[in-house]
Amino acid sequence: MDFNTRLISIESELTQEDLESLKFLCLDLVSSKKLLAIRSNLDLFKELQKNSLLDEDQYELLAELLYIIGQHSLLKHLGTDKWTMQNTLKRKRTVSLYRRMLFELYENISSEDLKTILFILNIPKKYEENKTFLEVLYYLEKNDQLSEDKLDVLEKAVAKVSPDLLRKIKDYSRIRDKEIQEARLQCEDEYDDKTPLSIEAQEVPSEDAEIVQHISETANEKDLMDENTENSMAELSLTEQPEMYSMNRKYRGYCLIINNKEFMKSDARVGTEKDAEFLTNVFTWLGMDVEIRNELSTQEIQDCLTEFSKKDHTERDCFVCCILSHGKSRAVLGTDSEIIPISEIIAYFSPKNCTTLAGKPKLFFIQACQGTISQGAHTIEQDAVSSVEERKVAITIPDDADVLVGMSTVDGYYSFRDTQKGTWYIQALCENLTKMVPKGEDILSILTKVNKDVSEKEYLKNGKTNLKQMPQPSYTFRKKLVFPKPPTPFTPPGPQTK
Known part of the structure; x- marks a missing residue:
């Protein structure tokens, strides 16, 4: 070619x-x-x-x-x-390091953060509407408000929306200062090489001699570092790349979505329809056959899982199960407010119970609280209930391989849901799938980004307490899972998903 x-x-x-x-x-x-x-x-x-x-x-x-x-x-x-x-x-x-830093900021700025930054920067109205952060950066550079050594305007704006992004700017400044210092030392070294007398032949004050020695040592260290890097590169080229799950069968696989909103003994999960809609659109886009089941009791959940475990998955690459419900520690609830252990859900698809999925990736995304430690306010609610008797249910990833469980929160904590936009976890999961699958990223890299996005969200209770959430993926994958890039770009189901 x-x-x-x-x-x-x-x-x-x-x-x-x-x-x-x-x-x-x-x-x-x-x-x-x-x-x-x-x-x-x-x-x-x-x-x-x-x-x-x-x-x-x-x-x-x-x-x-x-x-x-x-x-x-x-x-x-x-x-x-x-x-x-x-x-x-x-x-x-x-x-340049500078432009890479700006691009990293762009990749991590949310639409809400961008609105705040536009307000702080006081950018003219004609430049505001429908602008991306890249265009905002270009505007600042064009108007001499931003350059490699002029970052104060950008720092002031970013500091208001994200300490993590501000840290990226600070890290860049630190690395840039270090590189400038190293370049200065290298120039001094080259100048010394061009002098007619050798260092040893000149009489220099002891203080200057120490400086010369430091410059020489720095150059030697740099040569050694370059040599080590080249050796590492040689070793890397000989390293076998991670094996990947086959994703080229006749069908991609089933995606089962269990969506519970109304419950006998607890509040309705208002906003869950946004999650169900987004998941349906994303996994359909990824080539999966999506089936959604609404308002299932615990027995109906078990019957549904049995149904899908008995299907023939021979010509399918993988299986995905998304459960949107209230939850308890290591368990989810049916609409009858009875629990089903997460370990039991996974066990339906073990090689023993579903032979046609043996050796294939099985993904479970659980949007449900795992405890009652925190409490929401306003339109932020918790996917947990306290009216059901607490029961200890053990959860373990089965000994069988090829299973991934994506939990919306760690054990013991609430999982937050916006009544207008859906849950923090599912929205972040869907958004990152649509952004990172086309780039060839594997599912674990995507879930790491989901962890980061959700962990940075917060809700202020009474203007004081920061309510936080931390997702938790667990897996027994033996290979990398990369969803093939869909033939068409993803179209969001509605304005709430950015």
Whole structure:
């Protein structure tokens, strides 16, 4: 396959959002006027070729760009992969640290955070509407309010919405200062090499001699570090990449959604319909046959699980079960407020009880409280009840492999639900699936991002107490699970999902 054909293959997998990301990352390499005129990823590739930044023998920049925007699955077209690029960029990069830092901020800014930042920055109305954070950053740079060494305006705005994002800016400043210092030392070292007399032949004050010695030691350490990095790269290229679950059978698999809203002895779970809708759209988009069952008692849940465990999954890649209900420690509730242990739910699909799913990934996403330690307020409610007698139910991941259980919260704690938008956990799960599956990310990486997003949410009770939530995935996977990229971009079911 010639190089241009490979570029066309890459371009066909990229979205318009990817194009805007790539253009932003190239702002230091290509004139902004030319970038603004570009309307397709292929046009961007042509512009990089014109600027001698991309050709058959020089495609490191494109690989770096694809890595940064998370399109790791496309690196194979350039003869590399995510792990190789990870190590390569430790010793050589073209995109500036500054622009990478800004892009990381963009990737982690929520729509609500963006609204707050726009308000704080007092950006003119015509620049506000329907703007992405990348466009806001471009506006700040264009108006000389933001640059590599001018970050105070951005820091002030970000500090109001996210300590984590502010930390990214601070980390960048620290690393940049360190690199400037190292560059200064290197220049001094080169200057010393050009002097007519050797260091040993000159009389220098003891204090200066110590400085010279420090510079020499620093250079030696840098050489040693580069050598070690090269050795690590050589070892990495010989390392076998993680094996992946097969996802190329005739059908992707069943996705069962059990959605309980009304209960005999506890409050209704208002807002759960938003979760059910979002899950249905996302897993249908991922190619699964989605079936939703509403308002099931404990016995009906057991009957439903039996039904799906008896189905023939021979021609299917995997199985997904999502349960939206009230819960107790290590258990969920039916509409009759009776419990069913999570371990029992999983056991229905063990190799012994469902032979056609043996060796295939089985995913269970449980949106339910696991205790009563916290308490919500206003429109934030808890998916737990206190009217049912507390029962201790042991939960263990079965000894059988290939199971993943995604819990909305850790044992003993509440799980929060917005009555208008749905639960924190399910909304974060769906949003990250739609963003990260097209980039070739595996399910565990996606759930790590879900953990981060949910853990950063908070609700103020009486203007004082921060109510928090921490999801908890557990798994016995033996391989990586990567859902194939759907042929079409995901279309959100409604405005509440951003």
